[in-house]
Amino acid sequence: MGMVGGGLTSFIGPVHRKAAGIDGEIELVSGAFSVVPGESKATGEALYLNPNRVYETYQEMFEKEAKLPASERIDFVSVVTPNHVHFGPSKMALESGFHVLVEKPIAFSLQEAKTLKKVVDKTGLILGLTHTYTGYPLVKEARNMVAAGKLGAIRKIYVEYPQGWLSTLLEKSGNAQASWRTDPKQSGMGGAIGDIGTHAANLAEYITGLKITEVCAMLNTVVKGRHLDDDTSMLIRFENGASGILMATQVAAGEENNLNIRIYGEKGGLEWRQMEPNTLVVKWLGRPMEIIRAGQSYLSDDAKAFTRTPAGHPEGYLEAFANIYRAFTKAVRDYKPGKKINYTKYDFPDVEDGVRGMNFVQTVVKSANSSKKWTPLK
Amino acid sequence: MGMVGGGLTSFIGPVHRKAAGIDGEIELVSGAFSVVPGESKATGEALYLNPNRVYETYQEMFEKEAKLPASERIDFVSVVTPNHVHFGPSKMALESGFHVLVEKPIAFSLQEAKTLKKVVDKTGLILGLTHTYTGYPLVKEARNMVAAGKLGAIRKIYVEYPQGWLSTLLEKSGNAQASWRTDPKQSGMGGAIGDIGTHAANLAEYITGLKITEVCAMLNTVVKGRHLDDDTSMLIRFENGASGILMATQVAAGEENNLNIRIYGEKGGLEWRQMEPNTLVVKWLGRPMEIIRAGQSYLSDDAKAFTRTPAGHPEGYLEAFANIYRAFTKAVRDYKPGKKINYTKYDFPDVEDGVRGMNFVQTVVKSANSSKKWTPLK
Amino acid sequence: MGMVGGGLTSFIGPVHRKAAGIDGEIELVSGAFSVVPGESKATGEALYLNPNRVYETYQEMFEKEAKLPASERIDFVSVVTPNHVHFGPSKMALESGFHVLVEKPIAFSLQEAKTLKKVVDKTGLILGLTHTYTGYPLVKEARNMVAAGKLGAIRKIYVEYPQGWLSTLLEKSGNAQASWRTDPKQSGMGGAIGDIGTHAANLAEYITGLKITEVCAMLNTVVKGRHLDDDTSMLIRFENGASGILMATQVAAGEENNLNIRIYGEKGGLEWRQMEPNTLVVKWLGRPMEIIRAGQSYLSDDAKAFTRTPAGHPEGYLEAFANIYRAFTKAVRDYKPGKKINYTKYDFPDVEDGVRGMNFVQTVVKSANSSKKWTPLK
Amino acid sequence: MGMVGGGLTSFIGPVHRKAAGIDGEIELVSGAFSVVPGESKATGEALYLNPNRVYETYQEMFEKEAKLPASERIDFVSVVTPNHVHFGPSKMALESGFHVLVEKPIAFSLQEAKTLKKVVDKTGLILGLTHTYTGYPLVKEARNMVAAGKLGAIRKIYVEYPQGWLSTLLEKSGNAQASWRTDPKQSGMGGAIGDIGTHAANLAEYITGLKITEVCAMLNTVVKGRHLDDDTSMLIRFENGASGILMATQVAAGEENNLNIRIYGEKGGLEWRQMEPNTLVVKWLGRPMEIIRAGQSYLSDDAKAFTRTPAGHPEGYLEAFANIYRAFTKAVRDYKPGKKINYTKYDFPDVEDGVRGMNFVQTVVKSANSSKKWTPLK
Numbered sequence A, B, C, D: 001m002g003m004v005g006g007g008l009t010s011f012i013g014p015v016h017r018k019a020a021g022i023d024g025e026i027e028l029v030s031g032a033f034s035v036v037p038g039e040s041k042a043t044g045e046a047l048y049l050n051p052n053r054v055y056e057t058y059q060e061m062f063e064k065e066a067k068l069p070a071s072e073r074i075d076f077v078s079v080v081t082p083n084h085v086h087f088g089p090s091k092m093a094l095e096s097g098f099h100v101l102v103e104k105p106i107a108f109s110l111q112e113a114k115t116l117k118k119v120v121d122k123t124g125l126i127l128g129l130t131h132t133y134t135g136y137p138l139v140k141e142a143r144n145m146v147a148a149g150k151l152g153a154i155r156k157i158y159v160e161y162p163q164g165w166l167s168t169l170l171e172k173s174g175n176a177q178a179s180w181r182t183d184p185k186q187s188g189m190g191g192a193i194g195d196i197g198t199h200a201a202n203l204a205e206y207i208t209g210l211k212i213t214e215v216c217a218m219l220n221t222v223v224k225g226r227h228l229d230d231d232t233s234m235l236i237r238f239e240n241g242a243s244g245i246l247m248a249t250q251v252a253a254g255e256e257n258n259l260n261i262r263i264y265g266e267k268g269g270l271e272w273r274q275m276e277p278n279t280l281v282v283k284w285l286g287r288p289m290e291i292i293r294a295g296q297s298y299l300s301d302d303a304k305a306f307t308r309t310p311a312g313h314p315e316g317y318l319e320a321f322a323n324i325y326r327a328f329t330k331a332v333r334d335y336k337p338g339k340k341i342n343y344t345k346y347d348f349p350d351v352e353d354g355v356r357g358m359n360f361v362q363t364v365v366k367s368a369n370s371s372k373k374w375t376p377l378k
Helices: A012-022 A039-046 A058-067 A087-095 A110-123 A137-147 A176-181 A192-208 A317-334 A351-368 B012-022 B039-046 B058-067 B087-095 B110-123 B137-147 B176-181 B192-208 B317-334 B351-368 C012-022 C039-046 C058-067 C087-095 C110-123 C137-147 C176-181 C192-208 C317-334 C351-368 D012-022 D039-046 D058-067 D087-095 D110-123 D137-147 D176-181 D192-208 D317-334 D351-368
Strands: A002-004 A030-032 A076-079 A099-102 A127-129 A154-162 A212-220 A231-238 A243-249 A260-265 A268-273 A279-284 A287-293 B002-004 B030-032 B076-079 B099-102 B127-129 B154-162 B212-220 B231-238 B243-249 B260-265 B268-273 B279-284 B287-293 C002-004 C030-032 C076-079 C099-102 C127-129 C154-162 C212-220 C231-238 C243-249 C260-265 C268-273 C279-284 C287-293 D002-004 D030-032 D076-079 D099-102 D127-129 D154-162 D212-220 D231-238 D243-249 D260-265 D268-273 D279-284 D287-293
Touching: A002 A012, A002 A058, A012 A317, A012 D012, A030 A039, A030 A058, A058 A087, A076 A087, A076 A317, A087 A099, A087 A110, A099 A317, A110 A351, A127 A317, A127 A351, A137 A192, A137 A260, A137 A268, A137 A279, A154 A192, A154 A231, A192 A212, A192 A231, A192 A243, A192 A260, A192 A351, A212 A351, A212 B212, A231 A351, A231 B231, A231 B243, A243 B231, A243 B243, A317 D317, B002 B012, B002 B058, B012 B317, B012 C012, B030 B039, B030 B058, B058 B087, B076 B087, B076 B317, B087 B099, B087 B110, B099 B317, B110 B351, B127 B317, B127 B351, B137 B192, B137 B260, B137 B268, B137 B279, B154 B192, B154 B231, B192 B212, B192 B231, B192 B243, B192 B260, B192 B351, B212 B351, B231 B351, B317 C317, C002 C012, C002 C058, C012 C317, C030 C039, C030 C058, C058 C087, C076 C087, C076 C317, C087 C099, C087 C110, C099 C317, C110 C351, C127 C317, C127 C351, C137 C192, C137 C260, C137 C268, C137 C279, C154 C192, C154 C231, C192 C212, C192 C231, C192 C243, C192 C260, C192 C351, C212 C351, C212 D212, C231 C351, C231 D231, C231 D243, C243 D231, C243 D243, D002 D012, D002 D058, D012 D317, D030 D039, D030 D058, D058 D087, D076 D087, D076 D317, D087 D099, D087 D110, D099 D317, D110 D351, D127 D317, D127 D351, D137 D192, D137 D260, D137 D268, D137 D279, D154 D192, D154 D231, D192 D212, D192 D231, D192 D243, D192 D260, D192 D351, D212 D351, D231 D351
Parallel strands: A002 A030, A002 A076, A076 A099, A099 A127, A154 A243, B002 B030, B002 B076, B076 B099, B099 B127, B154 B243, C002 C030, C002 C076, C076 C099, C099 C127, C154 C243, D002 D030, D002 D076, D076 D099, D099 D127, D154 D243
Antiparallel strands: A154 A260, A212 A231, A231 A243, A260 A268, A268 A279, A279 A287, A287 C287, B154 B260, B212 B231, B231 B243, B260 B268, B268 B279, B279 B287, B287 D287, C154 C260, C212 C231, C231 C243, C260 C268, C268 C279, C279 C287, D154 D260, D212 D231, D231 D243, D260 D268, D268 D279, D279 D287
16 A cells, blocks of 8 residues: 555544554555655654655656556555645556545546546546545444335435534644645635535435435635635435435534434434444334444444444444445455456445535535525536 | 313313413413313313303303403413414403413414514513423523623524424324324414424524524425425524524424524534433533533523422423413513513513514425525514 | 421422422312421412411311311321421321321331331321332333333342532531431431432332342441431342342532432343433343333333323423322322222332331441341341 | 464454554564464464464464564564463563563463562563553543542542343353353453453552452352353442442343443542543533543643544544553563663553452452451452
8 A cells, every 4th residue: 555645744644544554454565645845754754664665756656666566566545635636646546557545525626526537437446535434334234224225215314514623713823734624725616515515415325325416505604714615504305305404514613523414214213423433323203212333243244344343342433444445455455457346345435426526516516606596416 | 370272182281281280370260171062161170170160262261251350360361272273362362351371383374473463562461472492491591601602603503303203194093283283274384384493493593692584495295195394494594694504394203302402603502402401512612511400500590590400300391381381470470551561581482472483484485485595584 | 288398498398399280180278387487377378378277287287177177178298397207297197087198218217117007007098108210101111111021030230329419518508408318316317328228229129129138238428527328339139139239329529310220131121310211221132222212102001191291392300209199199089998009000109118218228227337248128 | 563362263362453553553473373273374374474473382482583683573472362371471471571461361360460470570571451441541531630639539439341241141152252251260260350340440440549448249140050250249448438339240131341430529520431432521519510522632641642533533442452552562662671661651551450450359259258248459
């Protein structure tokens, strides 16, 4: 594994490295960690890497790694840079023969995303996307329950992603995370909607298996002086006639990372909260509510395959992240040139999800700027 | 106290009677409990009332009671009939010289509500409205916290009222509650929006002290064969620039009566849930979350005045209901003909709230039928 | 209904009156509310009672009430005085022909309790005891589940009653409640053990239907200067071989009234917490946990008979208290002189529970003073 | 790093490996994974190890590793075998010059534990013990709060460790984990008390900084046919006069791994639950309860040093485990022959905790067999 981005001040870089390290199946051997001169080398040293395989640019990295013997060179690269540097390295990596695991959103614009999709299709290589939250075992259990019809036809879907960390103008106080995420030049056309709204939409579509077909959105920039939206709420409609609400905000002061979803069908509803991810609440019409717990013997094989500890030994965010790596690298190991990968079998977010996410952002921005109630999402 | 409606099969009648009975300050002495022949008498008997003061119609009741000596006749009447019979008895009671406590919504239409307002203004008598949920002590505490600026300027308001009891076509199976609530002739132009959506709107405006100025609403009839909406979601905007979401549904299968509200300001947020009403969660930016509990010595006098038991001895729905009675009857006792009542001092929902609620329902229905995104709520 | 005790500064008097008032079935008409000169009259006035039936002493009350016509005089009396004045009025009431509902503990000593039992047996009248917590609907549901064998044979029972209100020497600061409860002359030989430990023991025996047969107890006076225990922990054994722990403390600073119980059998366990009394958690071996909720249609008739509101409209402490009144007065209404009452049918704590409680206190004190591990509880 | 035990069917072996892998600071390079012929090799292969460094016995491993150049050989060894094979490899590892991280309990008997202590003292090498639960950041925060006197003098300590997985005679159904843990020849004199009771005692002493001085214990073998205790409850006293309860059971059907602790001082109490480890509840006398959350900026440096993700991105059991590795390996890196290690600085359980744990087990068994109430724990 190689890495683009993830230098010493990065938030998500270490998360990727820890997640990749948990199962002992992946070794980081190469990286172009930063465009700040010297920082890539420094990061490589801190990570005990062979300095020969630590590069100043991703271009150099892909060129040189591609020339190494197959048994030695990296199999895939993780792209963990800010949004505006997702496309470049991902495209070049694929074109240099490396599989790619890229942070979400997949690109800076829908256009870039669609281009990447073409490159994936052309090269036949694997592109994974870290919509981390679908990596949780009970999210998979929830999806299985819906697919098995346990809730009956789905009627209502409420998905929320409240955070509070951007309640003040943090980007003006030297916070690196806040700076790039609120900068349209680095983040793209969406602030909160791109950063966390896409996770919410992805989670809703993943669990229900239903596509959002229309949105009626409000985008706000609540904190004065900010250059991108930090708050969104929208009414949503799904392909089967279900409807609901999607909310994502970064100005809910006091909230941490409170992604949650509630889904109601004819027979009952389910509720999952990322901050207590090992519990899935199922409410039934006319019989007692059930609490489903990670690690239990009664879970589906899909949930079990992504669990590392017995019930009552909590797993968390890093393990969910590691599950994306587990599924992606399983596909990478099974990859055979010229043979199409069956994404369903491996269960990780891919280039389709990436295009979908960019499309979602663009449509929400369009809806927010429109005085018409509904805007279709194709 | 007299009562109109609340016969033997009524849900809300017994709730009113129990709530009125808790504090030992109010005695039910008269009633016109039902239009079903004989049922009013039967109800009176079951309640140990003097049969001479149990009437077949509210008209008869007000006529005869008005002729009794002042020391003997009822002081006020509770109107607990279905929506389409709120206006008639309320108006006649006022015009007969009785104060009125009426179930919400105050009337069948905005027009009726406005007429009632005029009657209240003209007679100078007191009209209270059982928006029960504002009777909870911690709702009052929340309002105090917001008013005191503890959260800073309010930015986001999310209020939800999910129920699941109308997930099936219950009205076709002989359920009396379901029947009239889903019948436009008895319920009015709104189903879920009138029955529970108004509670949600009232709660949000009560706690924040802010008026909703615009709505962007979706109204759905989810269960086939139903004649009124059973589900609504809307984006909302408030007078100070805050925005949020209001959701009310009766088809969230497995939900009981899960009214809840979250309010975020610049410095923190608060969260209250009706199903665990003795707990108020306060989340702060940069310091530990606090759990405020009913019955504690640190609460405001407003909250304390509406609490009957020490901390840890839970109070519930009947006590909240009793608080509406407590505040209303306090005003009734203080009433002096010709002197205007200071509603703020007593803190119970009044005719203004009633008009506001009907206006809200009408505006939401208008918005739902419009292809424009926003509809003003005046 | 008449009342002994419950003057203006009483905590439990108003609780009794509110509980008795909820269902509109009981009318307080008489009282000897206080031994403080004038306070009884003042209380009667505040309660709108006929002054002729407000007495300075309970002796006067029983003498005069007994002479009233049957249709007019009180049916029963509630004794809500401090512990050392439970025996006198209860005995005299019974001997004057009145049924009695007495606060727990039933008496000051085991000897008194046994004497009362004899008076009950001799008069054939009804004595109820306000072990309030068994009045909660879900406590009854829990008892039904255990009796029906749903958990299999019971193995472990953990019951706790932590409070924190006596964490300081409150009795020295003029707090009336603290004063008599920590005074051996008014409270008896037990402090926390008598005040709340008996509730815990009663709850455990009520739900499981099993008697405690042995205790191994530690009694502590944690706060310096206090004259009675304020804290206890004990190992306990039950008649069927089950074992467990009983804890009761009034110095768990920050706790409110956190009575809770967990019971485990061969197949699963259940957990109930008084502070969220409308929820019963059932944990199963090998299948999802269930959350049972008050007011739901799937509950047993026993639980339903003691519920006043639909699911999601929370009930609390006053309603539980009202359930003791409801069951007790049902028996009082059915009472026929000379005919034995079937206590099981009515389901309220009675004189047997009272004797049992005093025996428990005496045994725990004995165990605490012993260097032997186990002391039998007969 | 090398490993003794942890073959393909091991529960705790993979946990160690995953925990060691998270931070990318530790590399497993050698192992004697099993005494089952061939399994050690097979495990090594599955872990991509160099087969030359995978051994059939730990004796062979220590001999050969000791002869490798310092830059190449293992720095330390993790001993993850069943209890009866903790002593042998730990002792030999130390005597061969390797630091040791050993699973708890440190040994099969108190005698072995004391011998190990002597070897540690003599060699000056580092021995760590995986009392995992003290690795959680909020456990460290709790300890800091107590040490800083925020709760005032500690009065009551309640620690519980309920599990339900041994509710049936699982050891007879071929479950490898159940088999050795219920076998006195592999597990030692204690069943539940050794397996999980020691964790509870360690946690209580760790957070409070107080030693248990006396126990009054009941040990039960609840499931018929089992050869060791599966359930214990005890009253405990601490050196400062505080008292409390320790409960540990493996027959609480439906419980997962519900270790939890509540500690009350003069001013308030705190509560932590392993199954939701990122939340620390603090209850205060006379002011609102506080919820302290992992990853927040207001935490102590001690807690922050052991956190990997921002607030709201939950951490779990593997991260707590990784924290033991992090602290232990920090000490290993700082180790200089002849220089004494300052254990307080690194904050991981060591040989003293190991001796303490064995002493605790032995004392509890003694107490359980005694008819005297209290048995001192020295």
